[in-house]
Amino acid sequence: xxxxxxxxxxxxxxxxxxxxxxxxxxxxxxxxxxxxxxxxxxxxxxxxxxxxxxxxxxxxxxxxxxxxxxxxxxxxxxxxxxxxxxxxxxxxxxxxxxxxxxxxxxxxxxxxxxxxxxxxxxxxxxxxxxxxxxxxxxxxxxxxxxxxxxxxxxxxxxxxxxxxxxxxxxxxxxxxxxxxxxxxxxxxxxxxxxxxxxxxxxxxxxxxxxxxxxxxxxxxxxxxxxxxxxxxxxxxxxxxxxxxxxxxxxxxxxxxxxxxxxxxxxxxxxxxxxxxxxxxxxxx
Numbered sequence: 687x688x689x690x691x692x693x694x695x696x697x698x699x700x701x702x703x704x705x706x707x708x709x710x711x712x713x714x715x716x717x718x719x720x721x722x723x724x725x726x727x728x729x730x731x732x733x734x735x736x737x738x739x740x741x742x743x744x745x746x747x748x749x750x751x752x753x754x755x756x757x758x759x760x761x762x763x764x765x766x767x768x769x770x771x772x773x774x775x776x777x778x779x780x781x782x783x784x785x786x787x788x789x790x791x792x793x794x795x796x797x798x799x800x801x802x803x804x805x806x807x808x809x810x811x812x813x814x815x816x817x818x819x820x821x822x823x824x825x826x827x828x829x830x831x832x833x834x835x836x837x838x839x840x841x842x843x844x845x846x847x848x849x850x851x852x853x854x855x856x857x858x859x860x861x862x863x864x865x866x867x868x869x870x871x872x873x874x875x876x877x878x879x880x881x882x883x884x885x886x887x888x889x890x891x892x893x894x895x896x897x898x899x900x901x902x903x904x905x906x907x908x909x910x911x912x913x914x915x916x917x918x919x920x921x922x923x924x925x926x927x928x929x930x931x932x933x934x935x936x937x938x939x940x941x942x943x944x945x946x947x948x949x950x951x952x953x954x955x956x957x958x959x960x961x962x963x964x965x966x967x968x969x970x
Contacts, residue, residue: 708749712801720802721772722967725807728811729932729953740764743762752794754781754784764777768963768964768967791914795918796917804924805926807928808926811908812906812931813890813896814933815900815907819880819931819934820931821934821951822955826878826880827881828879829882832884834886837913852919857915859926862925862970865966866966869966870962878905884911895907896938911927930959
């Protein structure tokens with residue numbers, strides 16, 4: 687069997703069959719089809735407390751589902767209602783730096799698309815590159831830079847799921863950006879906007895890399911979100927991205943970076959973050 691034939695076989699038969707098992711298992715557990723998917727970044731897991739009539743499914747119970755190994759990522763899907771909207775919250779995401787293949791990283795997003803969500807809200811903890819930012823700021827993602835170079839769409843494409851060459855114009859939906867802006871204004875939250883640059887991690891960026899990121903037009907850097915956004919776009923989902931600026935990136939302040947700080951700042955902004963997301967969901 688040639689490598690090309692094997693790739694097609696793996697993608698269409700093996701991976702597709704496993705994903706159907708994941709989707710079917712989840713459908714047996716939930717009461718209603720979710721409309722909105724939400725991926726929670728480091729330290730932002732408390733948002734799940736806002737969900738009503740919830741059904742929790744640990745990743746470990748879902749056939750074929752990858753498991754998050756990072757502190758601050760519980761690893762469960764939570765279904766229920768927020769402001770009468772049916773939602774599915776990923777409390778814990780999968781990162782490339784955990785040793786997963788890029789297609790495994792985006793597997794949960796594909797499962798959510800298979801469950802029928804139409805909109806996805808991607809949140810993350812990020813390092814501030816824009817020197818006008820401060821820790822605990824929230825930033826609406828208006829665009830991204832995939833510095834990693836890897837793309838989860840490399841390989842055979844199923845035209846029934848999405849186009850071979852998906853357009854990246856308006857990747858982060860302008861209507862949803864406006865909803866987020868208006869929601870923040872209504873709540874009196876000072877929210878930033880900017881470009882997110884994706885590094886693989888798990889090491890934090892060097893001071894030279896941060897300077898490069900600023901020159902290339904990035905306002906924040908992080909280790910997630912971009913692969914998820916690409917696959918969500920391929921599946922035709924509307925995407926909103928929000929970063930919590932948990933720290934200023936290397937070289938901006940004369941202090942070492944620590945993941946504990948990332949989680950703690952996430953908890954610090956949990957209150958306004960929760961209220962903002964609830965308002966956004968209400969207005970979608």
